[in-house]
Amino acid sequence: MTNRRLYDLAGAEPERRFSPYCWRTRLALAHKGLAVETVPWRFTEKAEIAASGQGLVPVLVDGDKWISDSWTIANYLEDTYPDAPSLFGGPAARSLTRYYSAFADSLVAAMFPFIALDILHHVADKDRDYFRESREKRVGKTLEAFVADRDSKLAAFRGSLAPLRTALKSQPFLGGAEPLYADYALFGPFQWARCISPFALLEEGDPVKLWRDKLLERFGGLARNAPAYDV
Amino acid sequence: MTNRRLYDLAGAEPERRFSPYCWRTRLALAHKGLAVETVPWRFTEKAEIAASGQGLVPVLVDGDKWISDSWTIANYLEDTYPDAPSLFGGPAARSLTRYYSAFADSLVAAMFPFIALDILHHVADKDRDYFRESREKRVGKTLEAFVADRDSKLAAFRGSLAPLRTALKSQPFLGGAEPLYADYALFGPFQWARCISPFALLEEGDPVKLWRDKLLERFGGLARNAPAYDV
Helix, strand or coil, X not given: CCCEEEEEEECCCCCCECCHHXXXXXXXXXXXXXXXEEEEECCCCHHHHHHHCCCCCXXXXXXXXXXXXXXHHHHHHHHHCCCCCCXXXXXXXXXXXXXXXXXXXXXXXXXXXXXXHHHHXXXXXXXXXXXXXXXXXXXXXXXXXXXXXXXXXXXXXXXXXXXXXXXXXXXXXXXECCCCHHHHHHHHHHHHHHHHCCCCCCCCCCHHHHHHHXXXXXXXXXXXXXXXXXX | CCCEEEEEXXXXXXXXXXXXXXXXXXXXXXXXXXXXXXXXXXXXXXXHXXXXXXXXXXXXEECCEEEECHHHHHHHHHHHCCCCCCCCCCHHHHHHHHHHHHHHHHHHHHHHHHHHHHHHCCCCHHHHHHHHHHHHXXXXXXHHHHHCCHHHHHHHHHHHCHHHHHHHHHCCECCECCCCHHHHHHHHHHHHHHHHCCCCCCCCCCHHHHHHHHHHHHHHHCCXXXXXXXX
16 A cells, blocks of 8 residues: 555556656656556546646656656655665756656657557547547647558658667666666657557667667566557 | 877868867866867878777877777766766766767757858868768768758757757756756757858757857857857
């Protein structure tokens, strides 16, 4: 039993968790060795997290504190549990991690043209209209049209990961020999994609995929054991 | 007088130094408080740096040691001068900086379609054929054709800096309150561009430009005082 809970985006199946931002937070909690009860949450359940003052997940409730936004949560965990293993690796490393968090957000946008329609196939019934309408408004076309030419975009997407590939060729994790929050932040989008889509964004043998696969196994296979596609 | 010298890419004017990789190293040396004599070097002067075992700058000669490759040099300086201010900010931060170095390399490639022809206007006479031939072979067209549509590419380039912009909105430097090697690595391409081209890659008011301008002033205006365009 724990007095800590995380509102975690879920699909039609309650166990299919597919927020890139929530995954970061789940790995951050595990890194800190902090138990958490995850609560399946759907896009339209804004009322349930209203106490956080906004309408997006992750929302962490720690005792009587409500904290939202994955970067804010990571900093909260680091500052509130300083004796647990550091998420950042020191003050300079914390500052350097700010960019990784923003870079990871941009990866979510970069992956969306490949998996947008697959997400629709997994969202809860009551979320379908919300998801389709909000996302189609954002991209300016139907989700079907949006993903229609995804194969032709794949080489460019993979090419855009070149700097990440270079770094991961010379060390096991972005944080060094062991992963840090920078790794979890960037892992989030890749885990999001595989939880929701059979589309193979990464090539076999790619150092980025090898890194992702190592993170799948961490914390007793926390990410590996979640419902997902084998890509 | 110092027993340390840096081979530094120069144009027709010996004082016009325009290697994105050498600029990183110059700021790294300044951060460490290490005096250095910079030696103007041209693309075709491979023989002068043959003792480094390769043909690219930066090449640092520190006493009897020859070190090449900007990332290798940064690590050499950190390990050889541990009592001088840290370039990385600790072991985790050093690992996290590896990606920044690779990301900075990708920025050089991303900026090249804007400034390629301007570089040709500044290289030493003896380097002109080498530069044109090697770069036209790389990009598959004449330099004139390569930059012809640069205005139409500018919005996409500026947009690609969004994650950097996000990080720099919340803190003065990537390394935090003060700059670290991650800042110098990314500053290199921006300084390269302004040393060689009047093309305004960054917009007034852009947090990325404000960050760049702060770095220009560091170390007594080391980068600001170099021959460059006011963009």
